[in-house]
Amino acid sequence: MPFLHGSLGFQRFSVTGFEETDFGEEQIEILSNNAAGRFETANEENVSVGFLGGDHLFDTDFDLGKNVINNAVHCGVRIDTNQVPGSYRAAWLQMELAGIAKDNEGGKITKAQRKEAKEAVEARCEQEAATGKFRKMKSLSLLWDLDQQLLYFGGSVGNTARLCTEMLERLFGLELRHLGAGGIATQWATANKVFGEVDELQPVSFVSDLIAGDHNWANEHSQQPDFLGNEFLVWLWWKLETDTDTFTLVDDSEVTVMLARTLTLECPYGESGKETISAESPIKLPEATKAIQSGKLPRKAGMTVIRDGRQFDLTLQAESFGISGAKIHLEDDEEFDDEDRIDAIRLLTDTTDLMLQTYVERRISDDWQQDHQAIRKWLTGSQKQRSKAA
Structure with missing residues (x-):
């Protein structure tokens, strides 16, 4: 993972609310219980966030010797999405509407028929999402430094950072604030x-x-x-x-x-x-x-x-x-x-x-x-x- 190998890139967040003087089995257990992939669903709007052990995209093994280094927790976080692209949804809707218009006199579409078309598209999205072909995984590195009371986040500030920090705050009782200039x-x-x-x-x-x-x-x-x-x-x-x-x-x-x-x-x-x-x-x-x-x-x-x-x-x-x-x-x-x-x-x-x-x-x-x-x-x-x- 980047914090231990290769070039470095990160944003930082100040950490408050953590009262422990060192990391122990309790923190390792929280990481393990919230490992990546543990809470997957087939819903096309699903976004799940979970921790990684730090070695690779599917590493969900955690222990003190591996993940606590120099009074800092080193691990990864994986964000799994299973979302049908908007362009697909729009195309499928146009196809549904075109089929309806073809059978209607004058090609006009009623409100009820438009609603039915949208419902048909939603049903298709659920079926397509269940196949897993739209599932994507993105991993990022985390370094939680107890000495500096800092979280190093190996990504940019945005929605991804929000998902990760919200999970950390909820699970560990922290308050994280982005630390810019x-x-x-x-x-x-x-x-x-x-x-x-x-x-x-x-x-x-x-x-x-x-x-x-x-x-x-x-x-x-x-x-x-x-x-x-x-x-x-x-x-x-x-x-x-x-x-x-x-x-x-x-x-x-x-x-x-x-x-x-x-x-x-x-x-x-x-x-x-x-x-x-x-x-x-x-x-x-x-x-x-x-x-x-x-x-x-x-x-x-x-x-x-x-x-x-x-x-x-x-x-x-x-x-x-x-x-x-x-x-x-x-x-x-x-x-x-x-x-x-x-x-x-x-x-x-x-x-x-x-x-x-x-x-x-x-x-x-x-x-x-x-x-x-x-x-x-x-x-x-x-x-x-x-x-x-x-």
Whole structure:
């Protein structure tokens, strides 16, 4: 499974409500009793969710030695669907109606006949679903880290994540909240007693003196300041270009960062579109500079991060702080087991969080206006330099 092998991709959820100090047989029993495939039905609208042991799509064996590693539960979740595609239903209905119209004078169809046709289609859907030919299975990895009080979810935020988190909350009595850039910033602010300062922050523009409005991609149902993720990537870009690629984080440790491989930028107001740049160092390309000077903001960035002697390559999504394509670099002769890998995952997310928190600390400080103006001058200066070169 991806958390123990290969590249990493995940979203994170904070975990509250679990009072145990470690995982035991009780949790393993819950996983086993709710294994994938245990509650199948033939109904065409059926969606069932169950746990996997973690080895493969049909692994439903669980035990402490296998599934609890370094104080974290590692397992999978499988979502089984048995739904007749809407295009099939629509086609079958048209066929039923065409047959009725053919036998009617003038080809007209009554309301009663239309109802009968729909009922016939529903009956056919049930028969077709019972054959199993529309059944699909999708598996995802889970890593429930008790030390960090985090759930690592190996998928994107959406309906799939909702199905999985609802099951975990119901079975284990948890409360799970998606942890994006705004949530990470808010957690840090609460712990450091500066919640009010962070809560008052509004999006800023790096190309004008005006306070920016809500971004076009903002989640209207969330009060979290996820826009800080976009601003963080601008600030990081500026820092790497004008200062240093190695800097001190809020916990006094050091990190070395390089933006590499990919960069996606988008107009926050939907006026000038979106573009993705792929290159060894995309921020060095003129099209990247032109995009950020026009007011576009980074939404996703590839980067190499080195901290505590460990190097990671990854792509970071600005608002959700989701990580994809992450690789852990190992020395040629390094022994690296499952416990070491989980420690490396913890180091990776701890590092990206600290980088964001370092920006947020700067953002609420008295020095922020100085940084803000410096970023604007940097953008203007880059534009002037290119004009002279032309």
